[in-house]
Amino acid sequence: MSDQFATPVPDAATQLALDRIRQSEEAGHGSDMAGLGFNQVVVNMGPQHPSTHGVLRLVVTLDGEMVRDVIPVIGYLHRCKEKLAEKRTYFQYIPIVDRTEYVASMNCEWGYVMTVEKLAGIEPTRRAEFIRVIAAELNRIASHLVAVGTFVADLAPLGTAMVFYMFRDREIILDLLESLSGARMMFNYFRFGGVRYDLPDGWVEQCRDFLDRFPKMVDEYEALVKTNAIFLQRTMGKGVITRQDVADYAITGPNARASGVATDLRRTRPYSVYPELDFNVCLAEHGDVFDRYQVRIDEMRESAKIVRQCLDMLPRGPVQVGSLRPPYVITPPPGSAYTAQENPRGEYGTYIVADGSRYPYRLKYRDPCFINLQIFPKLLRGNKIADAVAISGSMDLVLGGIDR
Amino acid sequence: MGLRDNLPPAIAGRLKYPKLEHFQQPNVITTTADFIFSWARSHSVFPFTYGLACCAIEMLSSGFARFDVARYGMEVFRPTPRQCDLMIVAGTCNEKMAPVLKRLYDQMAEPKWVISMGACATSGGPFYDGYNVVNGVDKVVPVDVYIPGCPPRPEALFQGLLELQKVIQQMKFVPPKLEKAGAGEPGVETAPAAAVQPAAAAGER
Amino acid sequence: MPAEIGSVKVEIDELAARLAKLFDGELVDVSIQMPDTVIAHLDRSVLRDVARRLKQLPEIGYDSCNWIAGVDQLTHLESVYHLYSFATNTYLELHVQVPRDKATCPTVSDVWPSADWHERESWDMVGIKYEGHPDLRRILLKDDWIGHPLRKDYVDLVENHPNV
Numbered sequence: 001m002s003d004q005f006a007t008p009v010p011d012a013a014t015q016l017a018l019d020r021i022r023q024s025e026e027a028g029h030g031s032d033m034a035g036l037g038f039n040q041v042v043v044n045m046g047p048q049h050p051s052t053h054g055v056l057r058l059v060v061t062l063d064g065e066m067v068r069d070v071i072p073v074i075g076y077l078h079r080c081k082e083k084l085a086e087k088r089t090y091f092q093y094i095p096i097v098d099r100t101e102y103v104a105s106m107n108c109e110w111g112y113v114m115t116v117e118k119l120a121g122i123e124p125t126r127r128a129e130f131i132r133v134i135a136a137e138l139n140r141i142a143s144h145l146v147a148v149g150t151f152v153a154d155l156a157p158l159g160t161a162m163v164f165y166m167f168r169d170r171e172i173i174l175d176l177l178e179s180l181s182g183a184r185m186m187f188n189y190f191r192f193g194g195v196r197y198d199l200p201d202g203w204v205e206q207c208r209d210f211l212d213r214f215p216k217m218v219d220e221y222e223a224l225v226k227t228n229a230i231f232l233q234r235t236m237g238k239g240v241i242t243r244q245d246v247a248d249y250a251i252t253g254p255n256a257r258a259s260g261v262a263t264d265l266r267r268t269r270p271y272s273v274y275p276e277l278d279f280n281v282c283l284a285e286h287g288d289v290f291d292r293y294q295v296r297i298d299e300m301r302e303s304a305k306i307v308r309q310c311l312d313m314l315p316r317g318p319v320q321v322g323s324l325r326p327p328y329v330i331t332p333p334p335g336s337a338y339t340a341q342e343n344p345r346g347e348y349g350t351y352i353v354a355d356g357s358r359y360p361y362r363l364k365y366r367d368p369c370f371i372n373l374q375i376f377p378k379l380l381r382g383n384k385i386a387d388a389v390a391i392s393g394s395m396d397l398v399l400g401g402i403d404r
Numbered sequence: 405m406g407l408r409d410n411l412p413p414a415i416a417g418r419l420k421y422p423k424l425e426h427f428q429q430p431n432v433i434t435t436t437a438d439f440i441f442s443w444a445r446s447h448s449v450f451p452f453t454y455g456l457a458c459c460a461i462e463m464l465s466s467g468f469a470r471f472d473v474a475r476y477g478m479e480v481f482r483p484t485p486r487q488c489d490l491m492i493v494a495g496t497c498n499e500k501m502a503p504v505l506k507r508l509y510d511q512m513a514e515p516k517w518v519i520s521m522g523a524c525a526t527s528g529g530p531f532y533d534g535y536n537v538v539n540g541v542d543k544v545v546p547v548d549v550y551i552p553g554c555p556p557r558p559e560a561l562f563q564g565l566l567e568l569q570k571v572i573q574q575m576k577f578v579p580p581k582l583e584k585a586g587a588g589e590p591g592v593e594t595a596p597a598a599a600v601q602p603a604a605a606a607g608e609r
Numbered sequence: 610m611p612a613e614i615g616s617v618k619v620e621i622d623e624l625a626a627r628l629a630k631l632f633d634g635e636l637v638d639v640s641i642q643m644p645d646t647v648i649a650h651l652d653r654s655v656l657r658d659v660a661r662r663l664k665q666l667p668e669i670g671y672d673s674c675n676w677i678a679g680v681d682q683l684t685h686l687e688s689v690y691h692l693y694s695f696a697t698n699t700y701l702e703l704h705v706q707v708p709r710d711k712a713t714c715p716t717v718s719d720v721w722p723s724a725d726w727h728e729r730e731s732w733d734m735v736g737i738k739y740e741g742h743p744d745l746r747r748i749l750l751k752d753d754w755i756g757h758p759l760r761k762d763y764v765d766l767v768e769n770h771p772n773v
Contacts, residue, residue, distance in 0.1 A: 012752040050483035075749040076501045080534030102458035167468040247611035247672045250723040364678040502772040
């Protein structure tokens with residue numbers, strides 16, 4: 001039984017917050033304009049919290065309800081993935097990459113498989129490229145449903161209907177992906193040179209049926225919140241990311257597109273068959289919380305458009321290179337490579353250093369959530385604590401990627 | 405006070421009210437009380453969502469419309485441990501998180517149960533040889549039900565919840581056969597009778 | 610303000626030649642990795658100066674730091690910087706060698722704010738100390754962890770595991 005009546009000893013992050021308070025008081029910032037004096041309190045929005053979407057800890061320095069400073073503490077889900085890469089062969093590592101951003105597993109696998117293919121010089125087959133795009137875009141829709149659903153559920157306690165509708169539709173997508181790959185969440189579907197299974201019989205018709213119904217569903221979700229005055233007041237004008245911030249803090253994905261910067265890797269550094277597909281890059285102007293929500297809703301529609309085009313253009317052929325002896329144990333020549341692909345959260349890249357053996361020498365993730373989280377203290381300063389929940393929900397953080 | 409004070413003393417002296425201390429072994433009153441209390445406890449468990457990683461998303465899915473955990477009475481997911489009975493540890497526990505896990509477990513009120521959901525919480529899972537990973541939350545808190553899977557489907561989570569309901573329904577006010585251990589103590593003891601019986605049997609011989 | 614992405618159209622080999630000329634003597638071994646990465650090696654003494662000048666280059670400035678990785682090549686440590694230029698839509702990969710016994714490297718977190726946490730992670734995992742960093746402490750592991758896990762000679766100590 002832990003000693004719950006002992007005086008708690010502050011750990012490094014809390015001590016840092018307390019030091020900063022002491023420094024600001026010594027520097028003379030001890031009173032506000034009415035001369036009432038600050039009374040700064042350090043509050044721990046601990047690793048277990050209903051609104052932080054995972055085990056993120058925020059050490060918040062509050063003055064009343066205004067946030068003076070935020071120190072994010074991460075590492076509560078650090079699962080040593082970069083070290084495990086050195087103990088697993090390239091092929092054995094694919095299921096572990098799945099669990100990086102567990103809501104968008106197909107995209108994460110694609111980022112890793114693309115880098116290994118570049119190192120080893122393997123070209124995937126054409127049918128596999130289309131199936132990869134279909135799987136990745138369906139997973140993008142599912143990921144945005146989770147992101148927007150939990151974001152709206154945080155703004156109102158779970159009594160909101162929107163998240164129930166979104167998870168209902170997510171189940172339809174997960175059924176499609178399950179019949180494709182065998183699993184509901186961590187798919188283990190991508191292989192070097194293609195994908196593991198071909199489309200089952202009747203899958204294309206089921207997918208088309210879902211896509212026909214999907215735009216009406218998105219309209220339904222929007223109609224639930226877009227005229228809600230409380231939602232609009234809580235989201236408009238809050239947490240603005242400027243264009244200069246996007247460059248300084250290397251923000252990518254919907255968070256950057258909401259500020260008007262057209263950074264979409266499917267257009268700026270196209271990979272796979274995206275040059276042949278016709279879709280729009282969804283942008284918004286202001287960069288506040290509402291714009292990030294709106295960009296994700298628009299992207300769901302665009303992804304549905306992409307999947308429909310791919311289903312129409314799907315060629316015949318094998319789905320994996322080397323159908324008699326698929327590449328299971330590969331030994332890429334020594335060298336290093338970095339490739340990135342457009343995750344639902346931003347630019348997800350993998351940097352692999354190979355030394356000619358069956359195991360990677362060094363694997364480094366460029367994880368979008370880790371990088372997007374750095375701007376958090378800047379966004380929260382001067383806002384109320386309730387806005388912290390709205391802003392963190394709109395940034396769409398997945399701790400599996402932040403902590404790896 | 406109450407009825408006993410208003411009765412004439414001749415009658416009051418002969419009335420015997422049953423007390424729990426009088427029960428040396430289970431009888432119809434205690435087993436009926438067991439049945440009612442454990443039925444109530446097992447069918448309205450308040451889970452504590454300790455969703456750490458990927459299994460948390462499956463736990464979340466099991467709470468929503470398609471796999472409805474409300475039909476088992478467990479839809480009241482409370483974010484604070486003070487109001488919960490059941491801690492579902494869903495995800496990998498690592499060295500940084502383990503003290504937090506222990507503290508939250510200590511903050512729950514008795515009676516409390518722990519389900520370890522997923523391969524990571526059971527034994528470390530796919531990350532078993534990581535330097536920072538605790539191989540199973542049963543090194544930190546006592547676990548009642550283990551649910552394997554990576555991630556376990558919501559149906560698997562429900563099977564685990566049904567097993568937990570069976571565990572809860574074994575709680576008794578008066579455990580059977582407490583001859584050597586003295587008078588039956590009030591309060592809920594799930595002391596297995598098997599632990600007491602060999603000593604009793606050895607004493608008899 | 611970052612420029613429009615891809616507004617300056619430059620071929621990758623011409624860009625590599627231009628960078629080699631601009632930073633003659635400081636950027637050595639300038640090479641290209643298709644499709645759009647320029648790789649160069651750098652000495653840690655000129656790192657800060659080159660970083661500042663790279664950011665302020667007219668037209669083709671590298672205004673965003675994508676990631677920083679620490680790599681343990683067995684004879685030495687290496688700090689890899691991956692920079693992105695909005696105008697030319699290309700990457701620049703800088704390799705800085707750091708000796709194992711005195712593993713320090715100047716920080717670039719005042720040039721690119723996004724380098725902050727990457728340098729903390731590199732210190733945490735590989736043990737490269739970045740001089741001048743405002744707050745260099747462990748980011749992913751516990752504060753009292755002993756050792757730097759991503760080194761090849763890392764030994765896992767019992768003191769790191771109170772919970773097993």
